[in-house]
Amino acid sequence: MISAINLSVTYHGKIVLRDATVKAEPGKVLALVGPSGCGKTSFLAALNRMTDLIPGANIRGQITFDGRPIDSVFSNRAELRRHVGMIFQKPNPFALSIRRNIELGLREHGQRNRDELRQITEKVLRDVGLWDEVQNRLDQSALELSGGQQQRLCIARAIALKPQVLLMDEPCSALDPLAAEHVEKLIQSMRGQYTIIIVTHNLAQARRLADNIAVFWTRDSVGEIVEHGPTETLFGASSNEIVKSYLSGRRG
Amino acid sequence: MSSTQSVKPTRSGQSTHTIRELTAAFSIWLAAGLVMAILAWILIDISIRGLSQINLSFLIDDVTDAGRSGGIGPIILSTILILFVTLSVSVPLSIATAIALTEQLNSESLLARYVRRCLDILAGVPSIVFGLFGNAFFTITLGLGYSILSGGLTLSCMVLPILIRTAEQAINSVPLEHRHAAAALGMSRSTTLFRVILPAAAPALAAGIVLSIGRALAETAALIFTSGYVARTPESLFDSGRSLSVHIYDLAMNVPNGGARAYAAACVLVAMLLVINETTALLLKFAGLGSTPHAGGCR
Numbered sequence: 001m002i003s004a005i006n007l008s009v010t011y012h013g014k015i016v017l018r019d020a021t022v023k024a025e026p027g028k029v030l031a032l033v034g035p036s037g038c039g040k041t042s043f044l045a046a047l048n049r050m051t052d053l054i055p056g057a058n059i060r061g062q063i064t065f066d067g068r069p070i071d072s073v074f075s076n077r078a079e080l081r082r083h084v085g086m087i088f089q090k091p092n093p094f095a096l097s098i099r100r101n102i103e104l105g106l107r108e109h110g111q112r113n114r115d116e117l118r119q120i121t122e123k124v125l126r127d128v129g130l131w132d133e134v135q136n137r138l139d140q141s142a143l144e145l146s147g148g149q150q151q152r153l154c155i156a157r158a159i160a161l162k163p164q165v166l167l168m169d170e171p172c173s174a175l176d177p178l179a180a181e182h183v184e185k186l187i188q189s190m191r192g193q194y195t196i197i198i199v200t201h202n203l204a205q206a207r208r209l210a211d212n213i214a215v216f217w218t219r220d221s222v223g224e225i226v227e228h229g230p231t232e233t234l235f236g237a238s239s240n241e242i243v244k245s246y247l248s249g250r251r252g
Numbered sequence: 253m254s255s256t257q258s259v260k261p262t263r264s265g266q267s268t269h270t271i272r273e274l275t276a277a278f279s280i281w282l283a284a285g286l287v288m289a290i291l292a293w294i295l296i297d298i299s300i301r302g303l304s305q306i307n308l309s310f311l312i313d314d315v316t317d318a319g320r321s322g323g324i325g326p327i328i329l330s331t332i333l334i335l336f337v338t339l340s341v342s343v344p345l346s347i348a349t350a351i352a353l354t355e356q357l358n359s360e361s362l363l364a365r366y367v368r369r370c371l372d373i374l375a376g377v378p379s380i381v382f383g384l385f386g387n388a389f390f391t392i393t394l395g396l397g398y399s400i401l402s403g404g405l406t407l408s409c410m411v412l413p414i415l416i417r418t419a420e421q422a423i424n425s426v427p428l429e430h431r432h433a434a435a436a437l438g439m440s441r442s443t444t445l446f447r448v449i450l451p452a453a454a455p456a457l458a459a460g461i462v463l464s465i466g467r468a469l470a471e472t473a474a475l476i477f478t479s480g481y482v483a484r485t486p487e488s489l490f491d492s493g494r495s496l497s498v499h500i501y502d503l504a505m506n507v508p509n510g511g512a513r514a515y516a517a518a519c520v521l522v523a524m525l526l527v528i529n530e531t532t533a534l535l536l537k538f539a540g541l542g543s544t545p546h547a548g549g550c551r
Contacts, residue, residue: 053435078438086436092429095452104447105437154433161437 001026001195002047002070002084002165007061009042009051017042017223019061022214024165029187029196031206031231034216034246039223040199043216044167047197048084049077082109085158087168091150091175093142093157098134101142102157109161124156128186148179152186159194166190168198172205184209203247207235215243298522302515310516315483318507319499324517326485330400330493331469331524333486334479337404338468342411343461347450349412350419355445368417375413380473382410387477398492403479410474411464418460422453454539458532465528469521472497496521 003023009016017039024030032040042051051057063070065083074080082105093101102121111117121138125131130152134145142153151171158166168187172180187196187209200206206213214228227234227243238244245251313323349367357364386406396402426449434444450457472495480492481502494502500517503510 048436050432050436053432077435078440081436081438088429088432088436090429092427092433094430094433094448095426096448104443105439108437108439108443157437 001066002197003064004043004047005062005064007043007046007059007063009039009046010058010060011042011054012056013058015222017046020216020223020225022225022228024195024197025212026164026195027192028211029191029198029209031210031213032197032199032216033201033203033206033213034223035218036201037223038216038218040216041169042223044086044169044197044199047165047167048081048086050081050086052077078108082161083163084165084167085161085163087151087154087158087166087171089170089174091147091154093145093150093153095141095143097139098142098145098153099138101153102160105157105161120160124160125153127159128152128156129182130156146179148175148182151175151179151183155183155186159190163194165195165197168196170199170201173201203249207231215240215246217242217246295522298515298518301512302517302519305512305516306519311520314485315499319483319503319510319513320507324496324499324520326483327494327496327499327517328520330479330486331495333400333489333493334404334407334475334495335465335468337401337489338407338411339461339465341405342408342415342464345408346412346415346419347457349416350423351445353416353420354423355441355449371413371416374409375417378473379410379471382406383474383477385409386474391478397490398478398480398482399490400479400486400493401489403475403493403495404489406474406478407468407471410471411467414467415460415464418463419453419457422456422460423449425456426452455536458536462529462532466525469495469525470497471495472501476501496524 001024003021005021007020008018020039020043022030032043034040042057045051045054045057046059047063049059051059065073070080074083094104096104099121102124103117106117106120111120122131122135125134130149133149134153142150145153151174155166155171171187172183175183184205187198190196191211198206198209200209210231212229213231213234214225215234216223217226218224227238227240234243235247238247242251310323311328312325314325315327316322353359353364353367383406386402386409390396390402390405391398394402396405430448430452431444434448439448475495475498479495479498481494481498482492483494483499484491486493496517500514500521503514503517507513
């Protein structure tokens with residue numbers, strides 16, 4: 001589905017991630033784990049070129065989508081980000097109504113039929129389990145929702161655009177344990193429909209969620225992927241000493 | 253000297269401490285109380301002397317006997333027209349400039365720095381200077397004469413700095429997360445600006461507008477030279493028109509026995525300000541843009 005080949009990220013010429021090569025399989029969950037500051041978020045941001053928004057950020061290497069270079073598949077950034085959605089660490093709904101939050105992206109991509117907008121809104125809100133909680137207050141500000149509800153709204157807003165890939169940057173870490181569990185269940189239920197790449201610091205969560213994991217580590221203050229593969233293989237019997245001690249909780 | 257002795261507070265030290273605490277608390281309450289008392293005094297004074305003279309005919313009748321009798325109908329109309337001209341010129345101009353300063357120009361660029369410097373200087377220019385400028389430029393050079401248009405345009409020059417700086421702050425205070433979220437949904441810069449950033453900045457933008465309405469309503473010096481003294485009902489924007497504050501100034505300073513009527517007009521002015529304030533808050537609430545908790549839920 002989406003793969004990175006020798007992907008490097010630099011900020012103002014300083015390298016933070018070196019030669020990352022990893023492949024996300026279609027419909028599966030790939031978790032990126034590792035200590036803070038080893039380039040996981042940079043890696044994620046490079047995949048949908050959110051790096052364009054960061055002053056001084058530069059990427060090298062290749063990203064392919066269904067085997068073809070990503071720039072030849074999507075004509076512009078808007079198309080790319082429509083198909084490769086992103087969920088952020090801190091829920092970031094717009095300061096608009098719940099309904100507008102979902103409709104805005106759809107309208108931008110040409111969906112203007114009111115009935116269809118309404119149907120899609122209901123469908124995605126049901127998909128994220130928010131419909132029953134908000135169906136009577138769709139026109140109220142999204143900022144009045146709780147943190148967990150806001151994050152689920154952000155996921156609904158992203159999947160309304162029917163992306164093939166969803167990038168998630170620690171989507172549960174800013175939430176309380178119950179809300180986090182709710183969001184985790186949601187991600188669990190999305191398996192098979194979307195290709196998901198999730199950054200998490202929660203190793204137990206990575207083990208529960210992910211089909212594959214990639215372990216990031218810092219060497220000479222530059223991040224790199226030290227090992228990647230099926231979750232159980234890495235958790236069970238990694239040959240790499242760093243990975244073994246990190247995943248068993250002895251290090252990191 | 254043992255350590256227990258050195259930390260044990262002495263009796264006199266303790267009472268000094270208490271006195272200092274009490275003095276601090278007292279001063280703070282006194283300061284806050286004074287501010288409220290002055291405002292209350294002004295409002296009560298104006299109300300007591302002015303309210304009794306206000307009735308419907310005062311609000312709609314023509315000015316007679318230099319304001320000693322009759323009403324202030326034409327004055328209210330002129331005030332509203334001047335305000336209308338001021339806002340319809342200054343609001344679009346200031347929001348556009350603020351967008352240029354925040355979204356288009358690098359905030360550290362030479363142009364942006366110069367624009368900001370100019371605005372800060374303009375903000376400190378006394379309004380009488382704006383009046384002279386308006387008189388020279390709008391009434392004479394552009395040939396608009398003593399008119400509501402001249403007055404309104406002069407006031408827009410006067411409120412521009414404050415409007416632009418508040419609009420700039422309003423736009424800058426929209427969290428970066430909103431821009432990231434919009435970009436991640438594949439939204440263009442213009443959609444992001446008009447559908448996400450500006451709505452999120454709306455309450456602060458509105459606060460800036462209300463602030464400048466207040467300054468415009470209070471202005472006399474800049475208007476005497478530009479929109480003039482004429483107390484008749486204006487027939488168009490090219491007619492001279494007397495604003496409420498000019499009327500109050502005239503009654504209080506130039507018209508013998510005009511003081512009582514000046515209080516009545518002042519009451520109307522204060523009421524207008526309060527109505528504008530409340531209406532803005534209500535409109536924002538209606539639009540679902542009132543001040544609400546920030547993204548990120550309960551923190």
